[in-house]
């Protein structure tokens with residue numbers, strides 16, 4: 001049986017792999033090319049923005065945004081805890097100060113804690129509002145606070161491409177927003193991201209920043225083209241005498257694939273490859289995946305319904321996303337649950353070839369190993385986030401998980417959470 005996971009090339013299907021194989025043999029298409037602009041135009045049209053700018057990652061797009069709003073030394077940027085270090089490093093790169101805000105009941109930024117922390121702030125500049133795992137944040141309340149305090153509102157839509165609030169795409173509520181096409185995101189080009197806005201002024205600044213950037217070198221682009229190929233060869237062999245695991249280990253050691261987070265990034269520094277322009281080859285991949293966005297997100301909703309049906313009301317299991325207000329149109333990039341026996345459940349699932357450790361747990365700035373001090377994170381400053389990271393399991397909703405498998409995962413979770 002092939003492994004089930006949140007992280008093993010969850011969005012790449014046969015057609016993506018054959019596209020990548022063709023691209024691998026055409027290095028002339030890797031760096032510059034017309035598809036970068038085509039991606040930007042397609043994105044702009046599809047999500048009704050006035051402007052979109054492609055970069056080699058969401059973190060590069062965020063850096064461009066922070067430059068555009070002219071973030072200065074010691075100015076404070078408010079963002080939620082339970083976020084990725086990739087969303088914090090661009091603030092540190094400009095010598096800004098991240099201030100972490102605790103969570104609401106949906107793993108999103110709490111407007112009440114935000115207000116409290118802004119009141120204590122000396123140099124507030126901007127709020128970054130993340131829509132965790134594709135569930136819309138309390139954007140109206142947060143927007144009101146941003147307007148009252150005259151702060152820039154940046155939407156972190158790394159998890160929420162295609163999700164809506166009141167029939168409007170997320171990303172359209174703030175001054176400016178960014179999206180990620182990272183390996184385990186809503187759609188994927190292994191690495192890639194977009195900054196999007198309706199503001200002429202911010203767009204002018206982002207555009208001039210983007211023009212000055214270099215492209216990543218061809219080795220990096222090649223690593224990212226190779227990543228889905230190497231995974232698609234390794235995964236069917238994952239447990240045949242550990243052959244797949246060995247292949248992946250070697251590919252990482254030999255640097256045939258790039259990591260999702262570089263080691264320096266866990267210490268509060270940007271890796272050298274950020275910020276850079278979007279490579280043409282990855283733009284081709286992103287465009288191809290964008291065509292499948294509705295299919296992917298429909299599937300995610302269907303799988304989430306199955307988990308909800310299986311797990312609702314079961315002892316020892318708390319479902320995080322369960323409100324059913326009509327104005328919320330989430331996309332469930334994951335289906336998080338809270339359990340008491342997290343480690344034991346993950347261990348049992350692993351024995352059955354289900355790998356749900358996706359990095360989004362154990363620490364309020366993910367992934368594990370991120371040095372909290374380097375990110376100015378003060379222990380106990382976000383008690384809710386610090387508690388949930390010890391209890392969370394993120395169930396997979398990606399296109400590789402069938403309805404039957406989702407039902408089975410639900411049954412297993414119930415079984416293992418009631419074991420003594």
Ligand SMILES: Cc1ncc(COP(=O)(O)O)c(C=O)c1O
Nearest residue numbers: 057058059084086087158180182
């Ligand atoms: C919430 C969040 N914001 C921002 C990012 C940065 O996106 P990227 O990986 O494309 O740089 C990520 C992912 O790493 C993320 O999970």
